[in-house]
Amino acid sequence: MKKGFSILILMLVLSLAFTAVTAAQDEDLQELDVFISVALPDYSGSSIVGDIIREDTGIKLNREYLVGDLEQKVGLMIASQDYPDMLVAAHFTDKFVEAGALIPLEDLIEEHAPNIKKYYANHLDALTKEDGHIYYLPQLAIPFEPAERRYPAVGFFISKRVLEANDYPIIKSMDQYFQLIEDYQNENPEYNEQNTIGYTTLFDSWRRFATTNGPMHLMGYPNEGGFVPVKEGGEYVVRPYYGSNVEKYYYGKLNEMYNKGVMDQEAFVSNFDQYLEKLSSGRVLGTHNQYWQIQQAQEVLIDEHPDNIMIPFPVTYDPIVEEHVREKPYVQTTQGMGITVDAEDPVAAIKYLDYLVKEETQHLLQWGIEGEHYQVDEDGMFYRTEEQLAMFQDPAWVRDEFGRHYYYNAFPSLTGLDSNGNSYMPIRQPSAIYANSSDAEKEVMDAYGVKSFTGLYNKPFEDRKYFPLWTITLPTNSEAQIESTRMTDALVQHIPTLVMDSTDKFETNWDAYTEQINGLMDAQIEEYQKQIDWRMENW
Amino acid sequence: MKRSENTFWQKLWKQKALVLMSLPFIIYVIIFKYIPLWGWLMAFQNYWPGQSFFNQTWVGLENFRLLLTDPIFYDVLRNTLAMSLIKLISGMFFSIILALALNEVRWTKFKKLTQTISYLPHFISWVVGANLVMNALSTDGGIINEVLMGLNIIDSPIMFMGMPELFWGIIGASHVWKTVGFGAILYLASIVSISPSLYEAAVIDGASRLQRIRYITLPALKPVIIILLIINVGRLMNMGFEQIYLLSNGRVIEYSRIFRIFELDYGLKMMRYSFATTAGIFRSLVSVVLVFSANKIAKMMGEERLI
């Protein structure tokens, strides 16, 4: 009986506790509710930049960040027609437009948002939908020139050890790439008492594009997605690379390497964690991937196995191919932050966004406060001292104390170089890319005479207004959408076998694979073509 | 006819205390579980959440046709039922063995400790669990291959995760690992309530320990075993996908694709709500058929049953 009593008391206390907290706290600030489809812990309510912004705008943001599945969240929000003042829903943002949840912004921008008008000027065409309205503002507009990066977006990576042993050769073709790896592995079968892995690849769930995008890049294209628009007589014609000769060559090569023991035997049955584990051990000589997927491993390598850092090359299937693997900087115009029909004060909302886009605000968010978080030299160029750099090395500090993420991630903002030639993003400040590289990175850059690894690549394609194809979303319930899912299923099923079976079965396996995917592309190509044409005409 | 009706109402009146005790529960279940079933109508539409329910396009049985004629539908069905059965049977079997074994341990501290430890994996999410399983089975220093090679059973490591014929076994084994302790709780609760006098009498009659397990403990567990079997037979289609999704790979996909993954990939992930609803209805129908068949069989065999 006593026990029951104490439980009852406990319950009472608890229920009091959580009703108490729901009581309102804040002063007379105007509040804006916003749903943001990125994941972040809740904002603590105060931060270095946050306090300044709140002071300037008189607005308090109530942010809801995403935790579970976005598609379910979006479904429920649209079904219940219950929206916050502003929202951004990644690649589902267009679904809110379809559901009539977002209000047109062009008049609001014209009247109340001089900064958006100025800095988003390059993109307003691409943001205008077929009905002539603008519904949302993407994160990261490029108002002036784009900025360089230390690493290109994607490449065939090869260990510094291999390069060093061969006097830093320029690697152009896949044959050459694998020859270097194979020879080096034969001479150095072990590293740190573990077997050397010549080449590995990532095939874990959605991350598998690291493997399947290979042929597209071998053809010299940047990341377009599942298909490549090929320039034919002044027109961009959407073509498949799945099932192409280049793809056959690519998997044929991997198959050969697999059977020679050059390629990681377990690559296709491993997950992302295991992949990173292998890469960061320094025993892997090569892999193909987008840089951000191997970045964590690279950081471990820089710290602990600097001789084994991975260096990217724009490898093609044939050295005569002119590669443009490096991406033209683009703005993801198919998603962004919009203001909803439920917003009580749309003008306040657009003014708030306009304030964020202002160059001074952007410098505050990205660089900080002058003298405290960065310095300015006599030419007006921004830089950071060692101590200042160290502060920003701590991501928890940047997020929680400095507060950048809470006004920057998914909010309209600027990238590239500003009106004075400073990079909006400190890590892309031209003077910093080489200067802030590690010794091992500098050694490689020096050997090739470049100031960033992007320098190992050709210039990106010049024109191609539509770029890239993968930001096109296939309509819900369309034939193309179903084809695309079936295609993924087919890739998952066939590619491991193509690579892992014995070489004499490759032809048969290839036929089985192409037979299955050939019927799964027509509707996709048609849809993409339609959208590419529309983009070329209207952007 | 009239008389029996009379007796029904009379009985109901006589049992008004029980009726009163159960009435709130009837209202409760109807509100929370049956009202949302109107959503099944979505299966006959091309539901798009932006519009009101009655402005949707009605498509009749089109979604059912799409589902049943899907090229991978039967593969998916086979894998689902096979793996569910393996999980059901191996899971129950080992949980029962564990409960029986624990019951035979006289050293109370050890017994409690074992029981607590064995239920810990229940709290480890599959994301973490799958990593442990994959590392143990790896050809690159995985413990299983090391042991097998150490014992000279094999010469070179076996790629367990890449062998389609082993996939169902790996799923079964890892399922046992994760649920055996948690599952045993139910059986332990039933064993505790067996009267000690039964065991004492058996000992006097000279029954061995195995005989006591065979003739006293197991019969006492029978009702709960049968009930769980019936309940879970109905759940064969509903098998969770997390474990399988995380352990699966392209090499074994023909044996690892299950209904829930199929439903998710071709339904919700593409925001095809109607297709997802259709798949859900299909699962429900299969479940209901399975569970009532199992119940019927139990009834015919004179065993404890669900309803």
Add this chain to the structure above:
Amino acid sequence: MLRSKKRSLEDILLDVFIYTFLFLLIAITLYPFLNTLAVSLNEGMDSIKGGIYLWPREFTTFNYQSLLTDSQIFHAAGVSLARTVLTTVFGTFLTAMLAYVISRRDFVLRKFITFIYVLTMYVQGGLIPTYFLYQRLGLTNNFWVYVLPGLVAAFNLIIVRTYINGLPESLIESAKIDGASEFTIFLKIILPLSKPVLATIAIFTAVYHWSAWWDVFLYNSSNPALSTLQYELMKVLASANSMSGSMQQGLANAAQSSQITPRAIRATMTIIVTVPIAVIYPFLQKYFVHGLTLGGVKE
């Protein structure tokens, strides 16, 4: 305890089998937990290299610090505790009550009620209709959405009913003769005798509610005051995951090293959520691991 003095061969073999089985089981079920503990106490970037088994390599409490930062998480733990206690106490009691009612073989509505409950295990309305219902009932953005919908679960109901069915009917009969009301019979006879099975379903319920986050995501995500422990932890995990995901979009944090890695966060979460419930477990355990001393009632 009666025991034959001389241990037969069968007896010894049985013991050998039992202890081998149990020790093996301990090994394979304890290892993952210890491994998770070790990873949670190891520096996140270092864990990427793998090779952590039972002991951290670069010891740190950073992972715990980064998860248990603000008052928000403790508040959320309070909400989790509240929903767990409420649902477990009331849910178990109510389930037992209904189970008693449908265990009464002479009750005219027995089949009907059993049927409508059993069916709920196999037939569900789906996400959107359920959301609409809760919205109409005012349960969205409301603490009670954690408690009400899951109060009486069909599975638990059937388990308890099966157990009560196994109790001697004579107990009820004699109580009836003594003039006890139905509710008194339930309260004074059935409830105390059902302790083992009630402890079992209480554990099931408590474990579920303690680590629940899905309903927070669906119904209460816009109100931080209603967040639960697991939901708060999921937030940190999701943001650690998206640290790498957001790089794809070229976000600024791209080139910064992150000490918070998804793997370390997952391990730490597991420990944070598991430890409280593992600590409470032995207290409930006494109801069903008492060996033969409890004094059973089944005949």
